[in-house]
Amino acid sequence: MTETISIFIGVIVLLGALLSLITTFGLIRLPDVYCRSHAASKSATLGVLFVLVAALLYFWIKDGFFSARLVLGIIFVFITSPVAGHLISRAAYYTNVPLWDKTVQDDLKTKNKQKIVKEIKNS
Amino acid sequence: MKVNDMILQTVTTLLSFIILIFSVYLFFAGHYTPGGGFIGGLMTSSALVLILLAFDLKTFKKIFPINFLTVAATGLLISILTGVAALFFDVPYLTHTFDYVELPILGETALTSTLIFDLGVYLVVVGVAMTIIQTIGESE
Numbered sequence: 247m248t249e250t251i252s253i254f255i256g257v258i259v260l261l262g263a264l265l266s267l268i269t270t271f272g273l274i275r276l277p278d279v280y281c282r283s284h285a286a287s288k289s290a291t292l293g294v295l296f297v298l299v300a301a302l303l304y305f306w307i308k309d310g311f312f313s314a315r316l317v318l319g320i321i322f323v324f325i326t327s328p329v330a331g332h333l334i335s336r337a338a339y340y341t342n343v344p345l346w347d348k349t350v351q352d353d354l355k356t357k358n359k360q361k362i363v364k365e366i367k368n369s
Numbered sequence: 370m371k372v373n374d375m376i377l378q379t380v381t382t383l384l385s386f387i388i389l390i391f392s393v394y395l396f397f398a399g400h401y402t403p404g405g406g407f408i409g410g411l412m413t414s415s416a417l418v419l420i421l422l423a424f425d426l427k428t429f430k431k432i433f434p435i436n437f438l439t440v441a442a443t444g445l446l447i448s449i450l451t452g453v454a455a456l457f458f459d460v461p462y463l464t465h466t467f468d469y470v471e472l473p474i475l476g477e478t479a480l481t482s483t484l485i486f487d488l489g490v491y492l493v494v495v496g497v498a499m500t501i502i503q504t505i506g507e508s509e
Contacts, residue, residue: 249479318387318391321387322387325380326380333376
């Protein structure tokens with residue numbers, strides 16, 4: 247394992263850790279559920295992906311061991327984490343968790359109203 | 370109002386395959402690396418629970434028309450039979466053997482009769498976990 251590669255992998259791990267830290271700051275400082283889930287589902291995913299990719303490269307270059315489990319984990323986190331964020335914020339919206347008081351746009355509200363009006367007209 | 374579950378259901382149809390494949394991998398990896406019947410069975414039942422969460426109980430029963438209590442009972446039977454089989458070879462109960470076998474595609478493979486015992490454990494774990502979850506889910 248050459249010096250360049252070890253520095254490269256170290257940089258990737260540190261970037262992943264930094265993104266996780268930024269996620270935590272976002273969770274503490276952002277005002278409502280939707281903003282927080284925005285922080286949690288995006289930057290946390292990328293942070294975890296960076297750490298996993300670094301682990302994959304490390305074991306691949308150092309031991310010559312290509313871990314299929316890590317590849318599977320990368321794909322899995324990449325698919326599931328945004329969906330989890332989507333489901334959590336949707337559940338929050340439908341249980342009437344209030345939006346931040348400086349919110350200016352709520353498309354889903356008017357959309358749902360239109361749908362209900364259409365259903366009443368059809369019946 | 371009925372909410373639209375399309376994102377969850379689409380992702381579930383994709384992910385349940387990945388989880389099921391990983392659970393089978395864990396089941397077979399048990400002899401030399403971390404894994405085995407228990408964790409493989411739990412992983413399989415977690416894939417089934419994901420399908421159960423994304424769709425409803427009626428759809429789930431249409432996909433898997435199995436009584437999971439039977440699965441648990443079959444697993445116990447398999448585990449007991451591997452133990453009893455040792456008695457026919459004049460060795461103590463639950464003695465397991467180990468051999469290298471030439472398989473058609475996989476080549477030389479180390480096969481042990483512990484794998485069959487593990488299959489029993491796997492079926493018991495899947496059966497019990499799914500029975501518990503379905504029973505709780507059904508009761509109003």
